[in-house]
Amino acid sequence: MDMDFVINVLYAMIRTGTPLLIVALGELVCERSGVLNLGQEGMMLVGAVCGFIVALTSGSLFLGVLAAILAGCLMALLFGAVALGLSATQVATGLALTILGTGLSAFVGESFVGQTLQGFKALPIPFLSDIPLLGPLLFNHDVLVYLSFGLFAGVIWFLRSTRAGLMLKAIGETPESATAVGLPVMRVRYLAVLFGGGMAGLAGGYLSLAYTPLWAEGMTAGRGWIALALVVFASWRAERVMFGAYLFGLASILHLIVQGMGVSISSNLLAMLPYVVTILVLVLLSSNKARVRLYAPASLGKPFHRTQ
Amino acid sequence: MLRVEKRPVESRLMGYLSPVLAAVLTLVSGALLFVLLGQRPLEGLYAFFVMPVSDLYGLSELGVKAAPILLCAMGLAVCYRAKVWNIGAEGQLLFGALTGSWAALQFLETEGAWVLPLVLLAGALGGMFWGLLPALLRTHFNTNEILTTIMLNYIALNMLLYGVHGPLKDPQGYNFPESALFSESTLLPTLLEGTRVHIGVLFALLAVAVVWVLLSRTFVGFQVRVLGLDARAAHYAGFHEKRLVIFVLVLCGGLAGLAGVLEVTGPIGQLVPQVSPGYGYAAIIVAFLGRLHPVGILLASLLMALVYMGGEMVQIELGLPQALTGLFQGMLLLYLLACDFLIHYRIRLGAAVTAPASQGA
Numbered sequence: 163m164d165m166d167f168v169i170n171v172l173y174a175m176i177r178t179g180t181p182l183l184i185v186a187l188g189e190l191v192c193e194r195s196g197v198l199n200l201g202q203e204g205m206m207l208v209g210a211v212c213g214f215i216v217a218l219t220s221g222s223l224f225l226g227v228l229a230a231i232l233a234g235c236l237m238a239l240l241f242g243a244v245a246l247g248l249s250a251t252q253v254a255t256g257l258a259l260t261i262l263g264t265g266l267s268a269f270v271g272e273s274f275v276g277q278t279l280q281g282f283k284a285l286p287i288p289f290l291s292d293i294p295l296l297g298p299l300l301f302n303h304d305v306l307v308y309l310s311f312g313l314f315a316g317v318i319w320f321l322r323s324t325r326a327g328l329m330l331k332a333i334g335e336t337p338e339s340a341t342a343v344g345l346p347v348m349r350v351r352y353l354a355v356l357f358g359g360g361m362a363g364l365a366g367g368y369l370s371l372a373y374t375p376l377w378a379e380g381m382t383a384g385r386g387w388i389a390l391a392l393v394v395f396a397s398w399r400a401e402r403v404m405f406g407a408y409l410f411g412l413a414s415i416l417h418l419i420v421q422g423m424g425v426s427i428s429s430n431l432l433a434m435l436p437y438v439v440t441i442l443v444l445v446l447l448s449s450n451k452a453r454v455r456l457y458a459p460a461s462l463g464k465p466f467h468r469t470q
Numbered sequence: 471m472l473r474v475e476k477r478p479v480e481s482r483l484m485g486y487l488s489p490v491l492a493a494v495l496t497l498v499s500g501a502l503l504f505v506l507l508g509q510r511p512l513e514g515l516y517a518f519f520v521m522p523v524s525d526l527y528g529l530s531e532l533g534v535k536a537a538p539i540l541l542c543a544m545g546l547a548v549c550y551r552a553k554v555w556n557i558g559a560e561g562q563l564l565f566g567a568l569t570g571s572w573a574a575l576q577f578l579e580t581e582g583a584w585v586l587p588l589v590l591l592a593g594a595l596g597g598m599f600w601g602l603l604p605a606l607l608r609t610h611f612n613t614n615e616i617l618t619t620i621m622l623n624y625i626a627l628n629m630l631l632y633g634v635h636g637p638l639k640d641p642q643g644y645n646f647p648e649s650a651l652f653s654e655s656t657l658l659p660t661l662l663e664g665t666r667v668h669i670g671v672l673f674a675l676l677a678v679a680v681v682w683v684l685l686s687r688t689f690v691g692f693q694v695r696v697l698g699l700d701a702r703a704a705h706y707a708g709f710h711e712k713r714l715v716i717f718v719l720v721l722c723g724g725l726a727g728l729a730g731v732l733e734v735t736g737p738i739g740q741l742v743p744q745v746s747p748g749y750g751y752a753a754i755i756v757a758f759l760g761r762l763h764p765v766g767i768l769l770a771s772l773l774m775a776l777v778y779m780g781g782e783m784v785q786i787e788l789g790l791p792q793a794l795t796g797l798f799q800g801m802l803l804l805y806l807l808a809c810d811f812l813i814h815y816r817i818r819l820g821a822a823v824t825a826p827a828s829q830g831a
Contacts, residue, residue: 200616204800244804248811253555253616254758258803261751265796272791379793387620394614430632437621437628441607444618449611 165295171412171419172299177373179404179411180310181206181365181382186389186396186403187317188361193393194321195354196334196461200256201241202362203386204263209234209363211271214370214377218279227306227367234363235356237263242355246348249465260386268379281375282306306368313361318400330354334459337466347466362386384437391440394447397457406443413439474815484813489759489766491812492805493773499801509788517787518780518794528779530665534737535775537674538563538729538746542753543771544674544681545722547762551685552718553698558604558619559726560750561626562597566727567734568630568638569596571649571741574656574734575638585655590731597727598720600626605719609712615719623750634743649741658736670732675768677725682764694718726750747778748796755803774799 185202192199212233217226237259245255282304291301321327330350333340337347365385370377388410396402417432448454497515504514522528542559549556570593577585603622607613631647640650658668685691697704697714704711729749734741756774760766781795 240804244808248808249814250807250810255804255807257557257754258800258807261755261796262800262804265793265798265800268793269791269797272793384620384624387617391617391621394617428632428636430628430635433631434625434628437624441613441618441621444613445607445611448613451612454612 167422169295169298171415171422173302174415174418175408175412176299176303176307177411178415179408180307181368181373181385182389182392182410183310183404183407184313184368185362185365185386186392186407187313187400188358188365189389190393190396190398190400190403191317191321191330191361192354192358193462194334194398194459195330195351196337196459196464196466197245197351197355197358198252198256198463199238199241199245199259199355199358200253200390201237201259201263201386202256202358202389203382203384204260204266205234205237205359205362206263206366206369206382206386207267207380208237208263208270209366210370210381211267211274211366211377213363213367214279214375215271215274217371218274218277223282223371226371227364230363230367230371231360232363234359234361234366236359237363238355238359241359242352245465246351246355252463252465264380271377271379274377275379276376278376279371282372304372306364306372310368314400314404321400326350331459334461337461351466365389388436388440391444394454395443397447397453398459399457410436410439473818475818477814477816481813481816484809485761488809488812489761489770489806491809492759492802495805495809496798496801499805500798503794503797507790509790514784514788514790517784518798519776521787522776522779522783527665530662530667531779532772532775533671534666534668535778536771537671538733538749539753539756539774540674540768540771541677541729541732542722542726542750543756543760543767544677544764545725546753546757547760547764547767548681548685548694549718549722550757550762551698552694552714553701554608554715554718555616556601556604556619556719556722557616557754558601558622558750559722559753560746560748561619561623562600562723562726563730563733563746563750564623564626564630565600565730566593566597566723567730567741567745568626568633569593569599569727570731571633571638571652571734574652575649575741577656578650578653580653581655583655586658586735589656589735590728593731593734594724594728597723597725597730599723600727601719601721601723602716605716609715630741630745631743634741638741640740647743651740652735656735657739658732666737668732668736670729670736673728673732678764678768685764690714690717726753752778752799755799755806758803759806777802 185206189199189202209230213226213230216229217223241255241259244250245252284302285305287301291297321331329345333345333347333350341347366382369381392403392406392410395406414436416435417429420427420432500518501511501515504511523532542563546556546559570589573589573592600622604615604618607618608615634647634649638649640648658670661667661669693704693709693714696707697709697711701711730745733745752774756767756770760770777795777798781792784790784794785792
């Protein structure tokens, strides 16, 4: 019984950590290009609601996922137009995007509250899912979880081993020098912002199409913000994002574990845990100033002015 | 051909015009939205922006709704002047409401004029504490205040929910997640017969005056502004950055906490799960829209209160979702940030039309 309990907890940890992993990977790429987009929460919400509505009306989960990604990209484009195109403060623009996304998703989703759909089902991978312990833990998930594994590997590979990835990192460190050697700073930043938006939309879609297949106002519950903390936690290194995401996933299902062990604590108090953990982690990681300066992209959040 | 060129100096005029332009663009987008929703656009705008304030009661409600937004926004303005990105007014408001309610519930059977000030103080202190946390985390652990204040918003909300579901729940309340109704001695006196306008509105106006004096006439206010403009200059001038960060966050927390306790002792009269429909977030928009200036913020807070009332009105009158409020809020801020482009840049017609004298700059 005990082993089953542990497997169940770890399984739920991966499921809960998946949206965090996806959105944090997107934000990480965006921040490595030097752009700080605080609009993750808003983009996730719009992705979640669009994905749900399209899946419900078309009957196709696949179309729902596409719609979620597209919606996230459109929101990101809005951020890009204002923060990059019109060089507005990135912090304020990101906040505006979150406020807009929260309002827009509540507005669009109003008549869909309370409806449910048949979400993504677990898709056991033949043979692999038969491995004891690891099989049920890793290879018995829905297709979006597998996709998140792929995206994780893809982002690491992109940042480490591709020309474009190196270009993106150079632009995030010193956009001035990057321009001087002829790198297209603005184009790369737009693409990075769009990628971040698509990932946030996908993460939102995972929530409304797989994790809890329904739409509820504000259903992301701060995950977009937690993802921003996750990027700090990972010291802007993609390899460390997955561990962090699952750690936060574990923190958010801790109430299930505690209840499973028969301890009774108010669920409202336990619901604070992921946010408290986020603060604690941030405190631990940022108290060393030199470390933050070493790892954070040097131009993060600073507007880049084209000189004509 | 249109072309964009950088202004040699920032345009003061555009600084004032940009919020107006943003409001106009929001109205135009709102009209288009009403068309999309199958409404007549002018009728929709009329229902949203005029009908809520077409009688005296409506105007009084505008004051009631603007007060908490105004208090939070004044606090945020001081923070933003110091470039301290406090997003936590919502949590500070909720925590103030929670501690204030706790105090009010201790005085259910108590009479006396000294009770209410004590309750208000408890609320303000609660908010100050909630502002002190991110301040200390930033000054002592170098932790980014944007993320900590956001997290503290969620924690405060959950603590409030814990309160109304647990220790502060009304024992005679049929298990509803609400506190007992506060006693008469802990309720705010109203100013106008037949309305909900309470003395908290005066507190909000007082806060405007105090923050104005603070920012423009005191040394602390000067230090706050210098820190925001150039942290390095503030450092060389010997200003204590840490002390200033703590000061602005605690000040904002106190004002937001006061807003929270004013809500529960004023219009609501008990602690409920929905103390605030996002006033603390709306105050961020108000602070920016008012250009971080007390008078501008006063005007912007009235507009924001109207946006809240408009959302309720179109739901009643036209059967449209109340969530329109959030949509209008988001558009307003995004348009403002976009329009601010015109402070630093200007759009000119092509070279053939412009006078040669302006070319050199």
